[in-house]
Amino acid sequence: MSTATSTETGTATGTATAERDRPGAGDAVRVEPVTQARVVVSEWVKLRSLRSTGFTLLAAVTAMVGIGWIICSATASRWSRMPPGRLAEFNPVDTSLAGFHLAQLAVGVLGVLLVTGEYATGMIRATFGAAPRRLPVLWAKTGLYAAVTFVLLLVAALAAFLGGQQFLGTHGTTLSADGAVRAVIGVAGYLTLIGMFAVALGFLIRSTAGGIATLFGLLLVAPGLGELLPSDWQPHILPYLPGNAGEAMFAVHPGAGSLSAGAGLAVLVTWVVVALAAAAVLLARRDA
């Protein structure tokens, strides 16, 4: 047993682990140190091996593309009957990307579930048993989910835009239109940030129901509640809610009183960073 401490002496070689001298160790198992990259690979295996991942991401893409196309074709067919007020507000870019309203819910739910599913089943103990420093798990889950969401929803947003313009026909536009590229990339970025925020909420709240309720409350309920605030308070609160700030960053014609695109992005990133920082602090301190 002279090699009892071999686990911590080997650095990157990995061969240090093969030198056990106990009997039965002829078929020594090669074991490498835990690194951030290996935790990412592990999270990738986890992400791919749950069916709910595929279903939920498919739902997000379908919502993004399908709703955009449906609204565009419905708008084109009813163009002559549209009230003047709606016509004045009409923007072909924003119309084709309207599916984000639903897609954000799918992306958010999956982000919460990636974490709370582990707490609910007890898997989190195996996860932290294998990566006891814990923070690499937070970064891996967040980063991986962000990458997957961004790639998939960028493609979906592009499909929604291009198809939507086809459905709009003469009322449509092209990617060279003012703000069109920013809108397509921006909406994918918005959904990605919502996904990251949801992962952080999952680590903070640790229960599926609580995490999803909090997310939906912020995205869906808070803007409505904000409308009930005294009107001189509203400009100081409403534009800074994650949904409104996000819409400011990609919409060609965001709602009245919204922030600039850059400010919207900055505000939404702040939400995500603060949530992740809080999750990191609590993750390191709380019992698993």
Add this chain to the structure above:
Amino acid sequence: MVCRDGTAAVPSVGVNRQKDPLIMIEARNLTKRYGDKTAVDDLTFTVRPGIVTGFLGPNGAGKSTTMRLILGLDAPTSGTVTVAGKPYREHARPLRTVGALLEARAIHTSRSAYNHLRALAATHGIARSRVDDVVEMVGLQDVARKRAGGFSLGMGQRLGIASALLADPETLLLDEPVNGLDPEGIRWIRDLLKSLAAEGRTVFVSSHLMSEMALTAEHVIVVGRGRLIADMPMAQLIAGASADTVVVVSPDAAALGRALAADGVVVTGLDATTLEVAGLTAAQVGDRARDLRFSIHGLAPKQASLEEAFMEMTRDEVEYHAETPTPGRAA
């Protein structure tokens, strides 16, 4: 502290512990409180390699909490616990240092056993062939591709053991591993634990069943309500625990009982004609009865079972008695 044969080279516990790499798990004044409830109360013990060490205690005694503290899943309120000289989380290859099976299942129910093991293996760069090996080792090859949520308790335990063995660990930490296993599985676990210990590994196994531990463990640490009750070789525990009694049947039991009762002798009436006598041998009871001219219809020595000895030892420390069936979160 008595050293077992075969471990004569191991220095006696208490001498220079921290510098001895052979001493694999060391808890010092380990205490964990949840709110105002103390789950683990000032535990100090050492678990050595090369033998199976049993961790015994009734449900709610703090066994699972102690195991979570060893793995760093929960942080101690005070005190420390180290594995091979440092806290678990500071090891570069934690799964190589400790392979753990925790009582509550630590498996995502929607994932297959195979993918569960692959995800764990990936954190340590362990090859797929090793995943196949451990799946075969625990006999799950036929169901490894199925959802772990559909597993029976016994299959779940086998998967947990496969996870524990994945990185060929130096220390095994198993919380109630025989739970839900059939007799064949229990026997398999016993043999596995003994062979792992024989290879020089540290094996720390919790159980609330004394009889099970008696067959597997060479050394035993007994806890009750989070406190240390005993830390000794199993043989010593068994020897000290045998509070033997004599069962006497006599038509005049009540009078015989009064006659036998003396300092150090406890007589309990079981029914109108039967007595249980502690503190005298069967021969002594027979001789006294003859001298006093009592008629004896039956005389039998009764050896206390291990389970009784264990219950006696922990009686004051049992948190949940039968009449208050509170489910214990931390066993």
